[in-house]
Amino acid sequence: MSLADEDAEENPYLRDPQTEFESADQLSEAEAIEQVELLREAVREHDRRYYVENDPIIADRTYDALFARLQELEATFDLTHPDSPTRSVGGEPLEEFETVEHVAPLLSIDQSGDADDVREFDERVRRELRAGGDANERGDGHADDLEYVCEPKFDGVSMEFVYEDGSLERAVTRGDGREGDDVTRNARTIGSVPQRLHGDYPDFLAVRGEVYMPKDDFQAHNRERIERGEEPFANPRNATAGTIRQLDPTVVADRPLEVFFFDVLEASDLEESHRAELERFPEWGLRVNDRVEVADGADDRSPIEEAIDYRDRLLEARDDLNYEIDGVVIKVDDREAREQLGRTARHDRYAFAYKFPARAEVTPIVDVAVQIGRTGRVTPVALLEPVDVGGVTVSRASLHNPEEIAEKNVDVGDTVRVQRAGDVIPYVEEVVEKGAENEPGSHYELPDSCPVCESAIERDGPMAFCTGGLACDAQLRRSIEYYASDDGLDLEGLGEKTVRQLVDEGLLGSIADLYELERADLVELEGWGETSAENLLAEVDSAREPPLPDFVSALGVPHVGPATARELAREFGTFEDVREAAECDPERLEGVDDVGETVAETIHDFFASESNADAVDDVLAHVSPREADVEDGGDELEGQTFVFTGSLEGVTRSEAQETVEAHGGNATSSVSGNTDYLVVGENPGQTKRDDAEANDVPIVDEAEFRELLAERGIGLE
Known part of the structure; x- marks a missing residue:
């Protein structure tokens, strides 16, 4: 009761x-x-x-x-109180995990996908049990009455949970099997990990469990990550491992983790058999899997043949389970027999894993997520049951665009064949079998509105686009990344990871917010210090008077990259004139090299958008794009390539780049073997310096750069 x-x-x-x-x-x-x-x-x-x-x-x-x-x-x-249920909501972030020795080793399991190897395991177990101990006293009982407990082999994260006087004392990752990370505070946030045991529990109990992310929750979590513009997890195991080792317990509390408990490592009162232990687990509040079976030879077959049949039945049911398994574990039930069998340095000799074959190329579509790109382009992404494609586990694949979905009649629930383009990008090649509830010829339809900002999604030929512009958070994040990228203003230190962190911390809600960052706010962030904060602020400050081509390109106007931005700058000279032509006279744009009717219309639509116009105005409150220098200053630097890092004295980095280009040279954003000079100013980035040293590129300071120009009759003012 x-x-x-x-x-x-x-x-x-x-x-x-x-x-x-x-x-x-x-x-x-x-x-x-x-x-x-x-x-x-x-x-x-x-x-x-x-x-x-x-x-x-x-x-x-x-x-x-x-x-x-x-x-x-x-x-x-x-x-x-430490074992209060309220501890499940997390706590203050940790600086690092403490390494803790396990109560008992968490060893691996010998394994194979061949049934003959499983039978050989059975023969070895029986042989060693007959040979071990005092046969006159024991006889061959353990070998003759051998029974196995058969369990799913979970594909999650194995951990040790230690309870003292019924309270959760610690939870430790497997680590190297001898010691692991103390993640107790994170484990307390998992609802199926009891803070305190129930019933008549042992005074001391160390159990092994498998933490996992349910498949439906994994797909939902991945969908959210994709729609937020974040990189999705490859599979549920990676998601679980990445979550359980978060230093911030509140992050763990927000993610859907569960646990199955499946073994006693040590206890003050041990049961005689493994099955008896598992029967007691629910009485103590420890969750066990309902697919566990005992192979005892009761149906006139040997226990090991029953175990093999169990594996085959579970393989058939695999796709219907809400957790990932990659085989079954077959364990000797009798604890005394287990002790007699002992262990090797790597694995327990009383257990064997009978593995499933890897899913190969063909897998069902569980859901479809909608990814919003920098320009608003909508890319549907199929979320898959993880499948092996060319030796790589794939859990998502591109569906490219609405037109291709319709052509292939792809829908949620369909079983599809997945391929990898150039061994990199997974994509859905074809539908192998329609889902049971799908009509022949049915296909997935994009939503009418953006899942991120709820703006309308509109079709443009085979493509679809979110109309939210820079007011869409997904486009915003990617727009900031692009603004700071090599094709934009080349702000070193503002890569994808940093932008995501600054947006998530509430420091960036627009491109314009880059120019309002404060050192005091930055140094409080995880992984930041005084130097990194000052370097970033110096980079941003150096971009307050950018060259017109760089600024036009950095705004991320669809179809307008650096080359087209350069042509627009040469044609119009100032940003005001570029913007006026785009808003009021788009036909004039068509006279610019690299700009045809379609591109001109796209540029017009971008600047005509009210949300985009507001975002651009906010940036212009901090930035004054320089007029384009349309005069050719000569060819004194022809064939010379320069890269700049850090801030210069007396001129901006953009002005120095303009001077180089005006005199026939190239000013690029990254160092390579083709670079002739790396010019280093104040607070330089370390990456470019490292690249210069690796490629034997001369590193010069500002004074040396000015002297080099002066030798060629070029002034820098």
């Missing part, structure tokens, strides 16, 4: 609880303590019912109300 059945009358928060509470400030401390204890007891039981029994007895809203009340009382009366 469970706690909910025994103590419903004594604990009012177990069945049909009232969620109207009197104000906390009306309670005495003694009353608060009593209510907190009852709430903790009830929340633990509701967690067990939900995660272990899969049989909740209250609604989610009711549970949330009880949990919120417990949080309120603990905070008001300072009643926090």
Whole structure:
């Protein structure tokens, strides 16, 4: 009988609880303590019912109300406790994980995908059990009565969980099998990890569990990442591993992790068999998998043949499970026999993994995510059951555009063949089998609105575009990255990772915000210091008077890269004139080299957009693009290539680049073997210096650069 059945009358928060509470400030401390204890007891039981029994007895809203009340009382009366259910919401970020030795080694498992190897395992186990121990006393009982416990082989992250007096003392990653990282604070955020055990539990218990991300939650989480413009995880295991080792527990709390417990590592009171241990786990609140079976030879076949059949049946059911498995684990049930078999340096000799064959190229589409590019282009991405394609695990593939989806009749639920273009980009080649609920010829339809900003999605020939412009967060992030890229203003130190961090921390909500960054805010960020903050601010400051071609290109106007931006600058001379022509006289744009009717229309649409116009105005409040220098200064630097890093004295870096180009030279953004000089100013970036040294490129300071120009009769003012 469970706690909910025994103590419903004594604990009012177990069945049909009232969620109207009197104000906390009306309670005495003694009353608060009593209510907190009852709430903790009830929340633990509701967690067990939900995660272990899969049989909740209250609604989610009711549970949330009880949990919120417990949080309120603990905070008001300072009643926090390490094993309180409220610890599941996370805590302050850690600087690093502590390395902890395991109670018992977390060894790997010998494995094979060949049934004959599984039979050989059985023969070895029986042979060693017959040969071991005192045969006169023991006889051959362990070998003759051998039974196996068969379990799914989870494809997650294996961990050790240690309970002392029923409370979770620590949770440790597998690491090298002997020691791992103490991730207790992260483990407490996982709902199916009990903070405190139930029932008649051992005083000391160390168990092994597998933390995983359910497949449906993984696909939903990946979809969110794609639509936010972030790189999705390759598979659920990578997602789990990346999450459990986050230094910020609140990040872990926001991600959908679960756990199955499957072995006792050490306990103050051991059971005689593995199956008996697994039967006790739910009584203690430890969640076990419902696919576990015992192969005991009861159907007149040998236990190992039953185990092989179990694997084959689980292989057929694999796609219907909501967690990834890559085989089954076959374990000797009797604990005394396990001890006799012992272990090698790498694996326990009482267990064997019978692996599944890798999924190869053909896999079902679980969902479709919509990715928004820098220019608003909508790219549908198929989210797949992870599949092996050329030795690489693939969980997503491009569907390219709406027209191609229609041509191939691709829909969610269809089984498709996946290929990799140039061994890099996965794509859906063809539909192998339509989904059971899909009509022949049916295909996925794009949503009417952008999943990020809710602006309308419009078709343009075979393509589709979000009309939100720079007001769309997905386009914003990529626009900032492009603005700072080699094709934009070449702001060193503002790559994808940094931009994502600054946007996520609320420091960048627009391109214009780059020019309002404060050193004090930057140095507070993880991984930042005084030097990195000052270097970034110097880079941004050097871009307040950019060359007109660089600025036009940096805005990310569709179809306008550096070459087209240069032609526009030469034609119009100032940014005001470029903008006026784009807004009021798009036909005039068609007279510019590299600009045809389609490109001219695209430029007009960009500048005519109200949201884009506002974003550009905000940037112009901080930036004054220089007029284009249309005069040819000569060919004194012809054939010479220069790269600049850091800020120069007396002139901007952009002015120095313009001078080089006006006199026949090239000013590029990255160092290569073709670079003749790297010009280093104040607060230079280390990457370009490293590249220069690697390519034997001469490094000169500003004075040496000015002297080099003067030798050729070129002034720099």
